[in-house]
Amino acid sequence: MSGIKKSCDVVVVGAGIVGCSVAHALVGKGLTVVLTDAGAVGGGTTSASFSWVNATSKVNDEPYFYFNAEGVRLYHDMVEEWGPKLTGIHQTGVIAWSSANDTARTKELRQNAKLLNRWDYPAVWVDHKDLAQLEPKISFEDSAQGYFVENDCWIDVDLFLQFLTRQLHQAGAQIMEYCPALELIATEEGKVLGVETTQGRVSCGSLVLATGVHSPQVLSQITGHEGFASRFPLQQAPGLLVLTPPGGPALVHRVIYSSDSSGLHMRDAGQGRLLLAADDTDGLVSENGSVDTATQAAKLLLERTKQLISECKGVESIEQCQIKVGVRGVPNDGRSIAGPALSADGLYLAITHSGVTLAPIIGQLIASCVETGVVPEQLVPFSLDRFDTFI
Ligand SMILES: Cc1cc2nc3c(=O)[nH]c(=O)nc-3n(C[C@H](O)[C@H](O)[C@H](O)COP(=O)(O)OP(=O)(O)OC[C@H]3O[C@@H](n4cnc5c(N)ncnc54)[C@H](O)[C@@H]3O)c2cc1C
Structure with missing residues (x-):
């Protein structure tokens, strides 16, 4: 595929609230980021969300409750730092x-x-x-x-995404709308080298997939493994x-x-x-x-x-x-799928229900994982390998 070639530390595929939050946390760590979406920023499930930021409805699963409570806490921190009007x-x-x-x-x-x-x-x-x-x-x-x-809170998703994308632009991140990811580029050993998109190749050391409910099909397409589409533990x-x-x-x-x-x-x-x-x-x-x-x-x-x-x-x-x-997109056990993918070195997944609540905490933990190569303790219960079909 010909076209403009770009290079960055991390490509984030999917610019819903989860992908935007992951990108925001990555630039916060000083990493260079390209954020790419098949459509417009926030045009997927994020545009049709009740957007209640809460842990209140998660009391039937204690670890998942605390994970959500951390998401809520980070929203309160953002209000403290930036105020309610700017963040929505x-x-x-x-x-x-x-x-x-x-x-x-x-x-x-x-x-x-x-x-x-x-x-x-x-x-x-x-x-x-x-x-x-x-x-x-x-x-x-x-x-x-x-x-x-x-x-608990609720957020005006449009305002919140405007806030995040403004900060991403200021930090030098590139946002490529109407630019679907087509193919993952990796070495024979499976080390991520970049991604082919409709607007050319982007070289990177790591790629975070945040394509929500479309993730099984996107993973299948970019890796060429049909098993992702048929066996990935995600329900609609x-x-x-x-x-x-x-x-x-x-x-x-x-x-x-x-x-x-x-x-x-x-x-x-x-x-x-x-x-x-x-x-x-x-x-x-x-x-x-x-x-x-x-x-x-x-x-x-x-x-x-x-x-x-x-x-x-x-x-x-x-x-x-x-x-x-x-x-x-709801993972089969109701929890998130967040952390390294098993199939490629440098490929990370950020796929979840309650994505409005969880976007900031998943963003921070994935960014830490990408930066250090170490999976933070808080992400361990949410790894893909808990599902038998993917071991
Ligand atoms: C009716 C409803 C009510 C909800 N209420 C709440 C609530 O109250 N609280 C809460 O926390 N959560 C709620 N949710 C869930 C929450 O809205 C979602 O979990 C969240 O929006 C998911 O965000 P995302 O960024 O993962 O996915 P999305 O917003 O779907 O973003 C994924 C992006 O990936 C892009 N994409 C797809 N394929 C490609 C490709 N090949 N290349 C590049 N980009 C691609 C898509 O265009 C899309 O923009 C609700 C959901 C619904 C439907």
Whole structure:
């Protein structure tokens, strides 16, 4: 393949929130970086994310919980250093509640709150009066009780990526959009030498693959090993988001996880808009599914929200809302795949669900791995070789 030849220490393939964060951490270590994407920066799954930065929902897996809590901590550090406006990080916390009549859900919330407190991630138990103070526009049942976790945040992904890419440009990194990686160049012994792209070859000592849900196919294509596409332990999990139209002041202040058994959740999205999602409607949509199915599921989300927030009744039809379907890449055991790939020396993987929460911590740890050649202790549980098919 002819074309412009470039050279750098590290190529990062995939400029979603994970790839941008990895690149940001690498330039922070003084390494030269080329970041390349098949499309536009942030145009993949990252553009269709609820973007709740949290460890609260990870209490069923202690090591993974702490990994996420580190991600959350790094976002708070960024706000401290750069401020909320520049970074788009909203330090709002989350509330989750149930009606006292729903004994099973109340028990679950109490157990979760206990664990969060034990793991130094404070959860304050709140009753109807506290909830009404925290969220005056929500109609809570009289018996409502639950928890408020202040640590959680949500981020404005567009602003956050603008912040990262500005810093990358300032540090001299090159960002190549609409430039898919085509082929990994390596020695016969498997040492990474570079990557062929549609805009020419980029020589490098290391390559980090952060191509999200597309990773099995990309790995297969760039290495020529079909096994990656057929055996890579990653599942696709579509999700539905509904963005209500602009209105008056914000309707909610925190990330809201309702008592609704559907797992309805929402957050402010600026200009009085709400971003809505639910665990059950995710199961109703697919990437290439019919528009009708997505619209029906979106209607359901809007109706449920109107029951909770009467001021939302002003949104008369779903046609006034924006509907998005995003596809998550979820490793088979629900954890991340982050660290050296087994097949080539200098090839690293950064593939995860909860990628918004985990991007900063995965970025830092992968950068440390690339710089020193040593896998940090925190990454050990997330290596690809835990999956039998890849040993
Ligand atoms: C509905 C929904 C809600 C979610 N909510 C949350 C949440 O609340 N909190 C949370 O933490 N996470 C959430 N997630 C998950 C999170 O959004 C993802 O984990 C994260 O966005 C993944 O980022 P990424 O950078 O790995 O992937 P992507 O954003 O998909 O980026 C990968 C990039 O690789 C590029 N690419 C593909 N092939 C090539 C190639 N050959 N060469 C170069 N580039 C290539 C693509 O163009 C793409 O830009 C949600 C996801 C969905 C779908």
